[in-house]
Amino acid sequence: MLQAAMLKVIQEAGEGVLVLIEGVAAEEFQRSRLTRQEVRRLLNLMAGTLLALPCTTRQALPEIDWGSWQALQHGLASPALDADELAWDAARGLVPPTLTWLRVYRRSEPALFEFRP
Template identity: 40%
Template sequence: MLSRMQYDILQTSGQFVGALLAELQSEEELFASANTLRCVEAHLRVIAQTLVHLPEPLRQRLVQIDWHGWKCLQHLLEQNAQPRREEVWYGVRALVPATLALIAQLRRREPGWFEIGY
């Protein structure tokens, strides 16, 4: 299923965000590092774009995801809109962990959504 590939994309991007933030001590440190911020924002954009393309039946099983938050963040990142500091910080501290946790829970409950099908 396409959902397995999407799951892998979400997991990989989420892990990259976590790894990039692991060395940072504060919010200020993230926003002071242009290179790290650019990488984090790129992964947030990948996650947001991947979520938009999840099949509707799968999206309906993930009603607890902050779909509005992801949509707003995606718009800000794609339009390169400023300011977006609060939204990016919300993305890395709340959206990413919560979304990955909810998808992992669904994968445990309904593994069929995440099988590779041809």
């Protein structure tokens, strides 16, 4: 049950990222402090929640790029790296395939996504 709630958080955060960057060019993203902050917040939420999933759940979702999510989490927390550039790259290159795989897994492994009392 907890994993279903976590997967929902991941999906909703990812959809939020995609809404925020829809039709936005990299230069616009760099100029919009509020958009950058919110995208980074949602990416941190996604990464933290993904990486906090139980090991058995992570194993059931092998196509998720776990290494990239872990690297993103560390990168966004590092003052030595450009968090805005990392966020832009992740929003465009990591979020869409993650959401796609979650949709695939929802069909093939529906029990992972079910809320049970």
